[in-house]
Amino acid sequence: MNAYSPIGPVVGIVGAGQLARMTQPPAIALGVELRVLAGAPDESAARVIVDTVVGDYRSLDDLRAFAQGCHAITFDHEHVPGELIRALVDDGHAVHPGPGALLHAQDKAVMRERLTAIGAPCPAWARVSDPGEVAAFAAEHGRPVVLKAITGGYDGRGVWVCDSEEAAAEAFAAGSPLLAEAFVPFERELAVLVARSPHGQGVSYPVVETVQRDGICVEVLAPAPGLDPEEAAEAQRVALRIAEELGVTGLLAVEMFQTGQGLVVNELAMRPHNSGHWTIEGSRTSQFEQHLRAVLDLPLGSPAMTAPAVVMANLLGGDDPDLFKRYEHVMAHDPGVKVHFYGKQVRPGRKIGHVTAVGDDLDEVRARARHAAVYLMTGEYT
Amino acid sequence: MNAYSPIGPVVGIVGAGQLARMTQPPAIALGVELRVLAGAPDESAARVIVDTVVGDYRSLDDLRAFAQGCHAITFDHEHVPGELIRALVDDGHAVHPGPGALLHAQDKAVMRERLTAIGAPCPAWARVSDPGEVAAFAAEHGRPVVLKAITGGYDGRGVWVCDSEEAAAEAFAAGSPLLAEAFVPFERELAVLVARSPHGQGVSYPVVETVQRDGICVEVLAPAPGLDPEEAAEAQRVALRIAEELGVTGLLAVEMFQTGQGLVVNELAMRPHNSGHWTIEGSRTSQFEQHLRAVLDLPLGSPAMTAPAVVMANLLGGDDPDLFKRYEHVMAHDPGVKVHFYGKQVRPGRKIGHVTAVGDDLDEVRARARHAAVYLMTGEYT
Numbered sequence: 001m002n003a004y005s006p007i008g009p010v011v012g013i014v015g016a017g018q019l020a021r022m023t024q025p026p027a028i029a030l031g032v033e034l035r036v037l038a039g040a041p042d043e044s045a046a047r048v049i050v051d052t053v054v055g056d057y058r059s060l061d062d063l064r065a066f067a068q069g070c071h072a073i074t075f076d077h078e079h080v081p082g083e084l085i086r087a088l089v090d091d092g093h094a095v096h097p098g099p100g101a102l103l104h105a106q107d108k109a110v111m112r113e114r115l116t117a118i119g120a121p122c123p124a125w126a127r128v129s130d131p132g133e134v135a136a137f138a139a140e141h142g143r144p145v146v147l148k149a150i151t152g153g154y155d156g157r158g159v160w161v162c163d164s165e166e167a168a169a170e171a172f173a174a175g176s177p178l179l180a181e182a183f184v185p186f187e188r189e190l191a192v193l194v195a196r197s198p199h200g201q202g203v204s205y206p207v208v209e210t211v212q213r214d215g216i217c218v219e220v221l222a223p224a225p226g227l228d229p230e231e232a233a234e235a236q237r238v239a240l241r242i243a244e245e246l247g248v249t250g251l252l253a254v255e256m257f258q259t260g261q262g263l264v265v266n267e268l269a270m271r272p273h274n275s276g277h278w279t280i281e282g283s284r285t286s287q288f289e290q291h292l293r294a295v296l297d298l299p300l301g302s303p304a305m306t307a308p309a310v311v312m313a314n315l316l317g318g319d320d321p322d323l324f325k326r327y328e329h330v331m332a333h334d335p336g337v338k339v340h341f342y343g344k345q346v347r348p349g350r351k352i353g354h355v356t357a358v359g360d361d362l363d364e365v366r367a368r369a370r371h372a373a374v375y376l377m378t379g380e381y382t
Numbered sequence: 383m384n385a386y387s388p389i390g391p392v393v394g395i396v397g398a399g400q401l402a403r404m405t406q407p408p409a410i411a412l413g414v415e416l417r418v419l420a421g422a423p424d425e426s427a428a429r430v431i432v433d434t435v436v437g438d439y440r441s442l443d444d445l446r447a448f449a450q451g452c453h454a455i456t457f458d459h460e461h462v463p464g465e466l467i468r469a470l471v472d473d474g475h476a477v478h479p480g481p482g483a484l485l486h487a488q489d490k491a492v493m494r495e496r497l498t499a500i501g502a503p504c505p506a507w508a509r510v511s512d513p514g515e516v517a518a519f520a521a522e523h524g525r526p527v528v529l530k531a532i533t534g535g536y537d538g539r540g541v542w543v544c545d546s547e548e549a550a551a552e553a554f555a556a557g558s559p560l561l562a563e564a565f566v567p568f569e570r571e572l573a574v575l576v577a578r579s580p581h582g583q584g585v586s587y588p589v590v591e592t593v594q595r596d597g598i599c600v601e602v603l604a605p606a607p608g609l610d611p612e613e614a615a616e617a618q619r620v621a622l623r624i625a626e627e628l629g630v631t632g633l634l635a636v637e638m639f640q641t642g643q644g645l646v647v648n649e650l651a652m653r654p655h656n657s658g659h660w661t662i663e664g665s666r667t668s669q670f671e672q673h674l675r676a677v678l679d680l681p682l683g684s685p686a687m688t689a690p691a692v693v694m695a696n697l698l699g700g701d702d703p704d705l706f707k708r709y710e711h712v713m714a715h716d717p718g719v720k721v722h723f724y725g726k727q728v729r730p731g732r733k734i735g736h737v738t739a740v741g742d743d744l745d746e747v748r749a750r751a752r753h754a755a756v757y758l759m760t761g762e763y764t
Contacts, residue, residue: 008725024407028406028725029407029662030723031724046432047432049432050430284717284718284740298713301713307688327680335683335684336666336667336683336684338411339411340411341389341390341411341412342413343390345389358666
């Protein structure tokens with residue numbers, strides 16, 4: 001921990017991945033002192049945050065020691081058990097989001113129950129405990145059936161799109177309690193990022209389109225091109241209403257399907273989100289600054305865009321561990337593109353960074369982002 | 383130092399003030415690992431950079447230990463003695479700017495000699511060693527005479543505007559070797575920030591107006607309002623030419639006087655500069671990212687502005703040590719203003735942070751920046 005006294009407020013982040021890492025730049029600007037609870041001292045955020053505590057987020061003792069002296073506590077991931085968060089709250093700590101809200105991002109069945117209760121648009125869904133219940137669900141709602149691990153899934157893991165009873169049996173073999181959802185024949189995927197502060201102020205970023213490949217987001221287009229303004233406003237209303245009804249404090253990302261029959265909520269995340277990385281350059285207030293402001297109960301910042309079109313492309317690790325040698329071409333080719341690396345060892349398929357381009361014309365901006373991303377990942381021209 | 387191996391290139395910054403601190407956000411994005419040589423572990427940059435080495439920048443042993451493993455070495459300030467920098471270069475380190483260039487920012491007489499030799503616009507000047515020589519200079523060039531400490535001055539210190547022989551005698555009493563310059567009856571002060579990389583690429587930011595009070599910059603207006611485009615281009619040409627002729631690598635800030643008879647070069651700084659803080663939000667590439675790219679000999683980034691008008695206002699310390707309590711009003715009043723604190727203890731007159739506003743109309747943007755700065759410093763409305 002720091003050997004000196006903090007000058008600004010201290011915000012503790014449980015987890016030291018790239019989300020905590022990208023929170024450090026706005027913390028530096030605001031004079032907010034970050035502390036992270038890391039699993040190891042070389043994790044992404046631990047490399048850039050002085051006040052790194054190495055410990056186990058599943059240990060109440062470690063969490064309690066970590067929380068001492070923090071003005072607010074928040075999360076890099078959603079894996080901290082609810083009863084431990086509750087214990088921190090009972091100790092008197094300001095934890096954002098609180099355990100009651102966070103449960104909805106940790107448990108997909110609780111999330112569906114609650115969203116259904118407040119009238120947010122959901123696909124047909126049911127808890128299922130064996131392939132027979134999946135077959136009954138399919139008989140009513142058709143195939144394919146989407147099976148999801150109720151807890152612990154991310155980036156496409158823990159999701160099975162099942163066309164047959166055999167496929168459903170395979171999903172159960174993974175051993176997690178499952179939720180069945182009707183497959184939504186969507187036109188495209190959208191995401192809405194909102195912030196809500198403890199005193200109840202809410203802010204929504206523009207609705208974006210997320211482009212997925214193999215269950216992993218590869219591109220985000222801001223704002224979602226061609227989206228009807230009324231449908232965009234409706235998406236923002238839905239997201240802000242969910243944040244309020246669930247008592248979210250901090251950021252809430254609502255992933256949605258756009259269908260011919262309207263919007264359907266797919267997933268929730270209560271933290272800065274991959275679909276909001278574009279805000280670092282593309283918005284007057286980045287999602288990371290916004291999250292800090294929200295968890296410190298400061299007035300929220302302007303979500304206005306800095307340019308008409310912004311595209312973020314994720315960088316996924318390939319076979320080559322040294323991507324820095326490719327900076328030269330990417331920067332010479334496009335002096336305006338912004339490269340973000342997460343300080344992580346390159347492993348195939350791992351999210352190791354992203355690039356962002358901004359400009360006036362979406363197609364041109366998208367081509368620039370894609371060129372930079374593909375070249376950084378593969379050394380090949382697009 | 384880091385207990386783990388770096389993933390990206392390591393850039394060592396000698397000095398741990400706010401300039402090194404503000405270099406950490408783009409370093410985090412680029413995956414560049416910063417190391418700072420700090421005088422104490424609680425200095426501004428040391429609070430946010432894990433790889434902080436505490437040592438003395440006047441000790442060659444400390445500099446040599448610090449430089450081990452750095453891919454490039456640069457500076458937060460201009461106080462490192464030239465012979466020590468030369469020793470690092472002789473050891474094989476990439477030091478930017480190099481000692482030959484940096485001398486022009488360390489020694490005002492050398493700077494004037496060189497600028498005169500290359501035909502850059504200077505006021506009349508002479509080395510002076512006693513009040514009699516000042517009187518002779520005044521007889522030729524008129525009063526007041528501006529006396530400057532040849533080395534070591536900053537923020538108005540080491541500058542005396544002398545109307546009389548008595549005033550000149552006082553300046554000599556300070557004990558530094560002095561340079562005399564003819565007083566320039568300027569209309570306003572401008573600054574041009576350029577970057578130059580070791581492979582010779584140069585980039586210029588838009589010319590800005592700097593507003594000074596008591597020798598300290600209080601506001602920067604970007605771009606300089608009402609500046610004739612041809613005069614702006616001339617200012618950029620002069621700055622780029624100085625960078626090239628002096629062999630600057632990294633950033634060069636050229637402070638100029640605008641007079642009825644053209645531009646006159648006032649001072650040089652070879653590092654990120656207060657007149658460029660507006661670029662953090664106001665330019666596609668901040669001066670801090672640009673400096674990193676330059677010292678790593680990467681292609682330079684776009685200096686394009688993100689909005690038509692950008693104003694930066696410095697925050698100077700007052701009597702109140704706790705400025706965070708004033709965030710609430712400033713952020714609620716203007717969700718688009720950006721606050722930067724340097725993690726420094728508040729002392730009267732000390733630069734402790736700055737605020738930036740961007741928008742379409744300079745007067746409106748300036749009023750917003752000023753409101754935020756005055757409120758943060760004093761708790762009073764403007």
